[in-house]
Amino acid sequence: MELSFIKCHGSGNDFILIDESGQALEEGLRGPLSVELCDRGSGVGADGILFYQSPVAGADARMRIFNADGSEARMCGNGIRCLGRYALERAGRELASIAVMGDVVLEVRRVEAVYPGVESVATEIGPIRLDVASLPMVHRGRELVREVIPTLSSHLAFTALSVPNPHIVARVERVELEDLARIGRLANGDHPLFPQGVNVSFWRVLANGLYVATYERGVGLTHSCGTAMTASTFAACMARLFSFGVPVPVFNAGGKVICTALWGSDGVHGGRLAGNATFEWHGVVELEKAPLAEHRPVLRQVRRVGERDDEIQAYDLFKAVCHLG
Numbered sequence: 001m002e003l004s005f006i007k008c009h010g011s012g013n014d015f016i017l018i019d020e021s022g023q024a025l026e027e028g029l030r031g032p033l034s035v036e037l038c039d040r041g042s043g044v045g046a047d048g049i050l051f052y053q054s055p056v057a058g059a060d061a062r063m064r065i066f067n068a069d070g071s072e073a074r075m076c077g078n079g080i081r082c083l084g085r086y087a088l089e090r091a092g093r094e095l096a097s098i099a100v101m102g103d104v105v106l107e108v109r110r111v112e113a114v115y116p117g118v119e120s121v122a123t124e125i126g127p128i129r130l131d132v133a134s135l136p137m138v139h140r141g142r143e144l145v146r147e148v149i150p151t152l153s154s155h156l157a158f159t160a161l162s163v164p165n166p167h168i169v170a171r172v173e174r175v176e177l178e179d180l181a182r183i184g185r186l187a188n189g190d191h192p193l194f195p196q197g198v199n200v201s202f203w204r205v206l207a208n209g210l211y212v213a214t215y216e217r218g219v220g221l222t223h224s225c226g227t228a229m230t231a232s233t234f235a236a237c238m239a240r241l242f243s244f245g246v247p248v249p250v251f252n253a254g255g256k257v258i259c260t261a262l263w264g265s266d267g268v269h270g271g272r273l274a275g276n277a278t279f280e281w282h283g284v285v286e287l288e289k290a291p292l293a294e295h296r297p298v299l300r301q302v303r304r305v306g307e308r309d310d311e312i313q314a315y316d317l318f319k320a321v322c323h324l325g
Contacts, residue, residue, distance in 0.1 A: 001287045001297070004305075006086070007044065007280045010078030012223025012254020012319075014280075016046045017086060021054040021061070029289075031070035032296040037285060038068035044283065044302055047219050048076065050083045059099035061087045067218030074101045074165040077226015077273045081121040084108030085277035088121070098123075102164065111274050114256070115321065117314030121277040125230045126262075126270035128163050135166035138193045144168075145238065149193065152183050159235040163271075166194070166217070167231040169201040171239070175213045176202075177221060184215025199225060203232035205241055209249030210259075223254030230271040233259035247274075255315070256322040278315045282306035 006017040016037055025033070030051060037043045046068065053062040063083045065076045080098055087096045088110055095109045106124040114120045132139045137160050144160040149168070152158070156170040168187070180202050188197040197217040204211045212232045214225040229250045237244045244263040249256055257275030264270055286301040 001289055003285050003287065005044070005283055005285065007046070007283060008050075008082040009254070009276075009278050009280065009315075010081045010224070010226060011252055011257055011275055013076075013078035013225060014046045014223075015048055015050045015065075015079055015082055016044055017050045017052065017082060019052045019086070021052060024053070025051070029297070030064065030066050031072070033287075034066035034068060035070040036287075036296045036299050043299055044285065047216070047222055048073070048079065050076075050079050052083055052086060056099050058097070059105045060091065060096040062099040064101070067216075069218045071218040072101070073218065075104075075125075075163065075227055076165075077123065077125055077163075077228075077230055078224060078275070079226070080106065080108065080123050081226070081273070081275060081277040082279075084123055085110075085119060085121050085279075104164065114258075114274070114276055115314065115318035117310060118276045118318050119278060119311065120275060122272060122274035124270060125163060125227060125273050126268075128161055128230070128234060128261075128264075128269040128271060129267060130159075130161055130269075131267060132160050134162035134164070135160060135198060136195060137166070137168075137198070138195070151191070151193070152186055153179075156183075159231075159238065160198075161231045161234060163227040163231050163234075165227055166196065166198040167201065167228055168198055169203055169228070169232045169235045171235070172202045172204055175204055175211065177213060180213055180215050181221055184220070188215075188217055199228050199231075201225070201228040201232050203236065205236070206251065209251060209256075210236060210242075211251045213253065224252035224257070226257065226273050226275075229257055230259050230261070230273055234261040234269065234271060237261045237263075247272075251322060255319045276315060276318070278311050279308045280312055281308055 214228040
């Protein structure tokens with residue numbers, strides 16, 4: 001079996017994009033395939049796989065996203081920008097709608113490049129909810145806003161949000177990655193408060209925006225996480241450090257995005273996320289299917305069939321400018 005793909009990234013959060021609109025994969029194959037291909041030692045190497053699927057009612061396409069550990073994610077802010085760009089180019093349009101898990105339909109559109117030569121896409125993010133049941137999280141109250149979780153940290157005050165994937169975010173004066181990784185592993189290691197795990201982020205206020213670092217459920221420490229940056233921006237607006245409805249520059253280890261937190265009604269909120277959608281190279285994988293669909297296919301060969309050196313170079317320049325700033 002051969003599969004064509006695009007290696008892409010949003011703010012350094014890298015993915016394998018597979019178009020299965022022509023021929024859908026077996027339902028049980030996507031998880032094992034993600035484990036095999038995302039392995040950075042023996043596979044293509046990525047944080048996850050984006051599966052582009054045929055249009056559904058009310059949407060131009062559907063996105064399914066599987067993490068490197070084979071688990072399926074509800075949403076991915078960096079990933080939907082990449083898949084959104086693919087959908088826009090495929091249809092020759094400037095605006096498209098993408099369905100994600102839960103039959104949520106989000107609008108994606110081309111926007112002005114964040115830097116010369118850097119392809120850029122904006123997407124809706126949401127729904128965002130503060131109700132802990134939406135994560136889910138086991139908690140005595142309906143919401144958790146700037147509260148210490150003693151089993152994770154004796155001093156950090158977390159806010160819990162679903163975006164719609166689960167997040168807990170905490171403001172810090174200094175981002176300590178070892179501490180973030182430790183808390184992330186705790187929260188995702190059969191923790192009684194998070195039966196389905198949770199994404200954990202530290203955010204820090206800068207003179208010109210925010211800096212966010214994330215331990216991503218099913219992945220680990222990442223260069224960036226689009227929904228985590230949106231969640232952190234939302235929490236910063238709740239703390240009155242920024243204003244709802246006003247774009248906020250959010251920096252990360254992989255570059256920079258622009259997040260806008262939107263306060264809604266009836267407990268349902270939203271956001272917008274704009275940033276790069278960079279295609280790095282095109283490839284083909286040759287696989288031998290396992291006897292059982294739930295078993296990992298065997299990767300026989302990875303072939304690179306097209307390079308996007310101009311996009312890689314443009315983003316490297318943008319990233320350097322972000323870090324200098």
